[in-house]
Amino acid sequence: MNSLTKPRRWESFFWPVIAATALLALWHYSVIWTATKVFPSPLSVEKGIAELLHKHVLWADICDSLRRVALGSGAAIIVGIPLGLFLGWKPAANQVVNPVFQILRPISPIAWIPVAIIFFGVGDYAVIFLIFLGSFFPIVVACVSGVSSVPPVLLSAGRNFGLSTPRLLTRVIFPAALPQILVGVRLALGIAWLVVVAAEMIAVDSGLGYLVIDSRNSGKRYDLVVAAMLMIGIIGLALDFLIRSIEKNKSVRWGFRNAS
Amino acid sequence: MSLAEVVMAQPDVGQKLKLQHLGKVYGHDDESVAAIEDINLDVSDGEFVCIVGPSGCGKSTLLNVIAGFLPATSGSVTIDGEAVSGPDPRRILVFQERGVFPWLTVEGNIGFGLSKLPREERRQRIAHYVQAVRLQGFEHAYPSDLSGGMKQRLQVARALAVNPDILYLDEPFGALDFITRVIMRGELHRIWQTERRTILFVTHDIDEAVQLADRVIVLSSRPARIQEILTIDIPHPRNISSPRYLELRDELLKQIGLAYEI
Ligand SMILES: Nc1ncnc2c1ncn2[C@@H]1O[C@H](COP(=O)(O)OP(=O)(O)OP(=O)(O)O)[C@@H](O)[C@H]1O
Ligand SMILES: [Mg+2]
Numbered sequence: 001m002n003s004l005t006k007p008r009r010w011e012s013f014f015w016p017v018i019a020a021t022a023l024l025a026l027w028h029y030s031v032i033w034t035a036t037k038v039f040p041s042p043l044s045v046e047k048g049i050a051e052l053l054h055k056h057v058l059w060a061d062i063c064d065s066l067r068r069v070a071l072g073s074g075a076a077i078i079v080g081i082p083l084g085l086f087l088g089w090k091p092a093a094n095q096v097v098n099p100v101f102q103i104l105r106p107i108s109p110i111a112w113i114p115v116a117i118i119f120f121g122v123g124d125y126a127v128i129f130l131i132f133l134g135s136f137f138p139i140v141v142a143c144v145s146g147v148s149s150v151p152p153v154l155l156s157a158g159r160n161f162g163l164s165t166p167r168l169l170t171r172v173i174f175p176a177a178l179p180q181i182l183v184g185v186r187l188a189l190g191i192a193w194l195v196v197v198a199a200e201m202i203a204v205d206s207g208l209g210y211l212v213i214d215s216r217n218s219g220k221r222y223d224l225v226v227a228a229m230l231m232i233g234i235i236g237l238a239l240d241f242l243i244r245s246i247e248k249n250k251s252v253r254w255g256f257r258n259a260s
Numbered sequence: 261m262s263l264a265e266v267v268m269a270q271p272d273v274g275q276k277l278k279l280q281h282l283g284k285v286y287g288h289d290d291e292s293v294a295a296i297e298d299i300n301l302d303v304s305d306g307e308f309v310c311i312v313g314p315s316g317c318g319k320s321t322l323l324n325v326i327a328g329f330l331p332a333t334s335g336s337v338t339i340d341g342e343a344v345s346g347p348d349p350r351r352i353l354v355f356q357e358r359g360v361f362p363w364l365t366v367e368g369n370i371g372f373g374l375s376k377l378p379r380e381e382r383r384q385r386i387a388h389y390v391q392a393v394r395l396q397g398f399e400h401a402y403p404s405d406l407s408g409g410m411k412q413r414l415q416v417a418r419a420l421a422v423n424p425d426i427l428y429l430d431e432p433f434g435a436l437d438f439i440t441r442v443i444m445r446g447e448l449h450r451i452w453q454t455e456r457r458t459i460l461f462v463t464h465d466i467d468e469a470v471q472l473a474d475r476v477i478v479l480s481s482r483p484a485r486i487q488e489i490l491t492i493d494i495p496h497p498r499n500i501s502s503p504r505y506l507e508l509r510d511e512l513l514k515q516i517g518l519a520y521e522i
């Protein structure tokens with residue numbers, strides 16, 4: 001949008017609602033017109049969600065998926081941020097590990113599934129490991145670039161007030177790099193949410209990914225498949241929204257271009 | 261060290277800062293750039309010294325070496341008879357711009373160097389310097405919500421809060437508009453008169469130098485050497501249309517003019 005006037009409040013709700021409704025309508029009538037027996041209509045998906053909620057499987061699956069993401073991404077944050085800060089602070093060390101990182105980074109965590117199963121067997125740990133892998137690299141990369149773009153003036157100022165290197169890391173470098181680190185975390189969570197669904201289809205028997213594959217396998221319940229897909233989309237959106245709301249915090253907001 | 265040198269090394273009474281044959285060369289061999297050369301200067305306690313010189317002559321380099329951020333390639337910096345080997349909270353450098361911590365509020369910035377103080381004392385110190393640089397009402401504001409002039413005042417307050425003996429200011433008002441600069445000049449003078457610190461002040465602005473300084477150091481173009489030292493023997497408050505003021509200002513302009521010609 002290139003207009004300087006902000007859209008009015010009602011407009012910013014109205015048009016998206018219209019678009020969503022139009023899409024639902026298109027979906028609904030496409031199902032009717034093509035007379036498909038396999039693909040569910042929006043109404044049967046809605047019934048599917050109600051059924052899942054009623055049987056209490058949906059909540060359990062959502063919790064399982066979220067728990068795996070929390071553990072895998074949490075571990076990636078706990079390991080990745082200090083490592084990223086260190087590598088950003090010591091470019092010589094970064095040069096040593098960078099080639100390895102550059103090779104590992106483009107490998108989809110999905111490709112690691114067989115390896116994860118060898119390491120951890122079929123089960124939670126394999127899935128958490130895959131999420132860890134998917135989250136780890138974006139966080140480390142964001143940290144390294146965040147640290148290396150800290151303005152030298154701020155480092156000098158920190159030094160001037162007598163900070164030792166460890167204190168400089170916690171009191172200047174980390175807060176200065178935090179906006180970029182948050183961008184990395186948001187990216188990592190997005191990837192984690194993609195990975196958990198794929199990993200759950202293969203390595204475990206709970207979670208939203210399992211729900212999708214199980215609904216298909218046990219009786220071709222495509223209404224439940226689409227219902228689970230919708231839930232995956234909504235929760236992914238909510239996760240993104242959560243991180244974005246952290247980015248609005250005043251102590252990091254300065255680092256974002258569209259600060260408002 | 262010979263006996264004569266030991267005697268020489270004794271600090272004079274009231275002398276604060278001593279630069280001896282100070283030189284700084286950037287880089288190595290073919291690509292080396294001499295930024296400052298053979299700078300000799302004595303600054304006494306509580307003195308306000310302005311440093312002027314052509315753009316790119318090495319003024320920032322000089323301050324950074326004196327403040328201990330850059331190692332000197334020759335000569336020495338001595339403060340209170342003690343050689344300077346690195347940055348020290350007893351002397352704070354104020355940067356031209358973007359020197360405040362954007363993730364901290366005004367209070368957080370001023371209190372940055374005070375983490376070792378007891379809580380109550382820290383709070384009082386912060387309140388005092390918020391007052392001193394007239395940022396009342398903005399204690400909880402973030403730098404992104406402050407004007408350029410307010411950010412520079414904040415940087416000065418953060419520096420003063422740790423009670424430094426010496427303040428190094430590297431064109432602190434250089435990025436501000438004319439009117440703000442004049443106001444800030446007055447504020448700095450007021451603070452200097454009440455707090456009595458030694459100040460080394462780099463500036464491009466001749467009027468700023470003649471209005472504030474006890475002495476003005478004129479540097480030559482790169483590599484910077486001391487070209488002239490002007491003592492501004494006008495008592496405060498200075499009348500900026502007095503003959504003596506205009507005379508000194510002309511003298512300084514002449515010096516700078518020469519400097520630009522070289
Ligand atoms: N890190 C560096 N490496 C090599 N050369 C440098 C470096 N920093 C500065 N210089 C050079 O040293 C000279 C002096 O720079 P300095 O920043 O001290 O000048 P200045 O007088 O502060 O300039 P200005 O008035 O523009 O602030 C310049 O020619 C600059 O190119
Ligand atoms: Mg400079």
